[in-house]
């Protein structure tokens with residue numbers, strides 16, 4: 001049976017099937033480069049995270065987030081390092097926690113990035129974007145080795161441009 005105390009946002013979601021509790025090993029390690037980056041991004045109004053999927057859908061979402069944050073809207077968006085934001089309560093998580101708006105570019109309908117961060121920050125409001133709904137491709141494909149580099153980058157740009165228009 002689901003433990004409603006384990007994930008605030010999911011517990012509030014009537015459609016939620018519940019949640020699972022995962023103990024994340026703490027680390028005393030801190031990356032000064034990452035902390036400096038987080039501090040430099042703190043004034044930006046939109047935190048952008050992406051799933052880090054190893055499949056082509058995840059790869060396209062990840063590339064799209066990079067194009068959006070580093071090329072199309074660098075003054076508005078802060079690119080979040082999902083692993084750091086999820087696994088430890090330091091600068092990256094603070095960026096997500098304090099951003100006026102949080103966008104998640106999800107590779108697919110499993111929506112890993114937003115589900116993870118709602119677990120880390122209960123009640124977090126996330127604008128979830130299913131990246132694979134924003135470009136046309138053969139939906140039977142799965143792996144990054146099943147699509148060319150050029151096509152993945154082209155799809156990522158399509159996604160990034162679409163999201164940039166919504167900012």
Ligand code: SF4
Nearest residue numbers: 051053058107108112
């Ligand atoms: S959202 Fe989809 S593509 Fe991204 S990590 Fe999760 S399962 Fe993989």
